[in-house]
Amino acid sequence: MERFEHSSVLRGIGMSQVGRRLMRDPMSLVHEACMAAIADAGLEVSDIDGVTTSPGAISGPPTGYTFGGAFDVVELLGLTPNWVYGAAEAPGHSGPLVDAMLAVAAGLARHVLTVRGTWESSHTALLRSGRASPPTPAGRLSGRAAWHAPFGAMSPANWIAMQATNHMSTYGTTREQLGAIALNARANAANNPWAIYREPLSMADYLDARIVSTPFGLYDCDVPCDGAVAIIVSHADSAADGLHPAVGIEAIGSAIRERISWDQGDMSHEPLQQGAADHLWERSDLRQDDVDVAQIYDGFTFNCLSWIESLGFCEVGEGGPFVEGGTRIALDGELPLNTDGGQLSAGRLHGYGLIQEAIIQLRGDAGGRQVPGAEVAVVATGGGAPGGTMLLTRTR
Amino acid sequence: MQDDAPLRRPLPALDDTNRFFWTSGADGRLRMLRCSACQTYVHPPRPTCPTCHHADLEPHEVSGRATVVGWTINHHQWHPAFEPPYNIAVVALDDDPSLRLTTNLILTDPDDIELGLAVEVQFLECDDVWLPLFRPIPHGEAG
Numbered sequence: 448m449e450r451f452e453h454s455s456v457l458r459g460i461g462m463s464q465v466g467r468r469l470m471r472d473p474m475s476l477v478h479e480a481c482m483a484a485i486a487d488a489g490l491e492v493s494d495i496d497g498v499t500t501s502p503g504a505i506s507g508p509p510t511g512y513t514f515g516g517a518f519d520v521v522e523l524l525g526l527t528p529n530w531v532y533g534a535a536e537a538p539g540h541s542g543p544l545v546d547a548m549l550a551v552a553a554g555l556a557r558h559v560l561t562v563r564g565t566w567e568s569s570h571t572a573l574l575r576s577g578r579a580s581p582p583t584p585a586g587r588l589s590g591r592a593a594w595h596a597p598f599g600a601m602s603p604a605n606w607i608a609m610q611a612t613n614h615m616s617t618y619g620t621t622r623e624q625l626g627a628i629a630l631n632a633r634a635n636a637a638n639n640p641w642a643i644y645r646e647p648l649s650m651a652d653y654l655d656a657r658i659v660s661t662p663f664g665l666y667d668c669d670v671p672c673d674g675a676v677a678i679i680v681s682h683a684d685s686a687a688d689g690l691h692p693a694v695g696i697e698a699i700g701s702a703i704r705e706r707i708s709w710d711q712g713d714m715s716h717e718p719l720q721q722g723a724a725d726h727l728w729e730r731s732d733l734r735q736d737d738v739d740v741a742q743i744y745d746g747f748t749f750n751c752l753s754w755i756e757s758l759g760f761c762e763v764g765e766g767g768p769f770v771e772g773g774t775r776i777a778l779d780g781e782l783p784l785n786t787d788g789g790q791l792s793a794g795r796l797h798g799y800g801l802i803q804e805a806i807i808q809l810r811g812d813a814g815g816r817q818v819p820g821a822e823v824a825v826v827a828t829g830g831g832a833p834g835g836t837m838l839l840t841r842t843r
Numbered sequence: 844m845q846d847d848a849p850l851r852r853p854l855p856a857l858d859d860t861n862r863f864f865w866t867s868g869a870d871g872r873l874r875m876l877r878c879s880a881c882q883t884y885v886h887p888p889r890p891t892c893p894t895c896h897h898a899d900l901e902p903h904e905v906s907g908r909a910t911v912v913g914w915t916i917n918h919h920q921w922h923p924a925f926e927p928p929y930n931i932a933v934v935a936l937d938d939d940p941s942l943r944l945t946t947n948l949i950l951t952d953p954d955d956i957e958l959g960l961a962v963e964v965q966f967l968e969c970d971d972v973w974l975p976l977f978r979p980i981p982h983g984e985a986g
Contacts, residue, residue, distance in 0.1 A: 587856030594887060596853045597974055598947050600931045601921035609913030609933050616958035660931075661916040710933045710943040711886065714913040 450730060454552035456693035457544075457839065458681040459488025460803050463564070465641050465674030465794055470573075473514035473566040476675040478523055481562055484677035489690040490558055495679075496529045497556030499543035501563060501797075503533030508580045511570025513563075514675065520562055530555045538701035538723060539835020540744070540798025540828035545699050547680035557682045563799040564675030571671065595709065603746065603831060604668060606709040608660040611749040613714040615662060620767035622662055625748040626653040627773040628784070629666045629791050632745065635778060636788025638816035643670050643794045667748040669790035676799035678806070692841065694809045697823070700727030700836035709831060715764075717750050720757040723834040724827070728759065731838055735759050738838075739821040740808045741782050742801040744828045745789040754827045755782075758836070783818045798828035802837075809841040846969040850924040854972045861888045863902040868966030868973025875942055877903040884939045905942075907964035909934035909977055912943070914956045928953075934962055934977055949978040 461483025463476040485492055504516030517533035520526070532546045540563070547559035573579035588596055600606060614620050630650060636642035648666065656665035686693035704722030706712045728734070735758065743758075745751040752766040760782055761769040770776055776784035787793045787804035794800060805824035807813050826837040846852070857865055867874040876885045878892035879899040891898045914932040917925075930953055936942040948956060949965055962977035 588853055589856045593855035593861075595945050596922075597855060597969075597972070598931055598945050598976075599852070599917060599922065599925035599929055600945050601925075602919075604919070605915055605917055605931050608915035608917075609931065612915060613913045613958060658916075658918045660919060663915075708943075710913075710945045711941070712943075714933060714943075 450698060451552040452548050452696035452699055454683055455548040455680050456683050456686045456695055457678055457806055458689045458693050459484040459679030460806050461487055461677045462803060463675040465672055467568045467643060467672055468572045469673040470569050473564050474523055477514050477562055477564040480675035480677040481524060481560055484679050488679040492524055494558045495526055495560045497550050497559035498528055498531040499546045499559060499561045500533040501537055501543045502535030508582055511567040538833050541802060541835040541837055544680060545701060551680060551682050559680040560677060561680055562677040563797055565797055566673040567671040568673050604660045604663055607717060607747050607749055608663050610714050610717055611662050617715050618764035624767035624771045625667060626650055627770045628748040628751050629653055631773045631776050632785050632789040632791040635786050635816055636792035639787045639793055642788040642792055643672055644792045663747055669746050669795040672794035674796050676796055676803050691810050694806050695840045697733055697838040697840045698727055698731035700724060702726035703833050717753040717830040720754055720830040720834045723836045724757040727836040727838060733838055737823050738825045740786060740818045740824045741784050742805040742824060742826045744798060745785055745791050750830055778816060786816045802826055805839050809839055844967055846967050852924045852969060854969055860890055864888055865972045872904050873907040873964045873975055874902040874904050876900050884942050886942050905936055905938040908937040909962050911960040911962060916953050944975060947976050949976050
């Protein structure tokens with residue numbers, strides 16, 4: 448079956464410096480990532496004829512969540528693109544890559560630069576020291592926040608924790624099982640030079656850490672950081688022209704089949720994963736058994752466990768036993784998971800660290816954390832907000 | 844009950860579509876929007892029914908009884924009005940369990956919270972808003 452994704456390949460990747468409190472202008476991080484990706488693809492800046500990003504420009508004072516929008520990238524690099532797109536409403540953090548693939552398939556662009564940058568760690572430090580303008584003083588609430596914030600439910604840590612408690616009560620999932628995901632991430636981070644936290648983490652460390660919002664402790668939560676990742680989505684007819692083996696896109700999943708809400712649906716899983724997961728398998732002949740490496744969004748440990756179930760690597764409710772002990776998800780297990788250390792240990796690059804790692808694994812360039820012979824990677828991002836999935840392949 | 848906390852919680856902006864919900868507690872009763880054509884409850888409030896697409900929706904009084912379907916004890920201070928630790932819960936309304944409200948439970952021991960806990964509404968009056976909070980229904984009175 449021919450799909451629009453097959454018109455594109457992922458030809459270049461670039462990552463900026465990544466770290467805590469780098470105190471760099473986020474546009475310098477974005478510039479670093481973009482130039483690295485363009486060079487990695489064997490292209491010139493002038494070859495870039497499309498730009499996508501997420502969440503796009505946000506009005507009001509900067510938040511640290513993003514550097515700016517697609518227009519800022521055009522100005523930053525002096526581009527004259529045929530097409531740009533930046534938006535927050537997308538199927539998962541990988542949505543801008545889907546936009547890029549659609550533009551390539553439609554003939555609107557040949558080499559699209561997709562970039563995501565964040566500087567949450569420095570921005571928080573700047574706010575605390577009075578060197579950045581605080582957010583606009585809060586007036587009355589509107590939108591989704593109006594249904595949560597009056598009750599002190601301020602953070603995804605709260606919204607997702609309530610799904611985790613449901614899962615634990617319904618299926619008997621334990622903190623130690625959630626902890627297996629955090630410990631696996633840390634073990635993999637030890638082999639990743641850009642990971643932020645690389646020292647060993649024990650189950651005792653995990654269980655003893657301060658509680659954020661039950662059942663989540665500190666190590667159930669990902670690490671706010673500064674950094675940017677850029678990916679070049681090129682027309683498939685240029686695949687052989689790159690400096691590295693091009694990575695193919697077997698299929699994407701983008702479907703929304705639940706309420707777009709943190710509380711108006713079944714609480715036993717993270718909302719808005721199942722549609723994107725089912726859609727992926729509906730659009731591919733590959734199956735779970737074909738997957739060699741999984742890069743799955745781990746904003747919290749439970750997000751990851753819920754995605755493992757949604758993607759069908761185990762039955763719904765069996766995610767706890769599936770990850771228990773960490774053997775199955777280890778680098779040499781049946782489903783190597785978040786081989787870069789994930790967002791839990793490597794840092795929260797809003798999905799793009801995970802996506803880049805999938806590409807590195809399929810190139811065979813992951814060094815000490817390489818899954819031998821990796822040919823198929825599954826990537827899942829988002830959830831809560833609509834999720835997005837991708838099946839990437841070394842060859843197609 | 845009146846909110847006598849030293850700092851005001853963040854409160855929703857009221858408009859002609861949601862005002863009925865946030866002020867429903869003035870007479871101690873919980874109301875949810877319902878489609879007059881197909882009888883489907885619609886939440887959060889909006890002007891049209893996503894099921895049958897009619898535009899004739901009316902606030903409908905519900906029992907105020909509900910069941911806990913998710914909860915957390917938050918230990919991090921996100922906002923000066925909320926001193927941790929405090930509980931947050933999602934409850935499913937007995938009148939239609941697909942209707943959910945994020946809320947706080949009024950109880951002294953957080954260990955009493957469990958999946959399926961039967962609760963009933965108790966409003967917290969904050970300026971022009973009545974926030975629907977929920978308290979456990981004493982044993983023997985549920986149902």
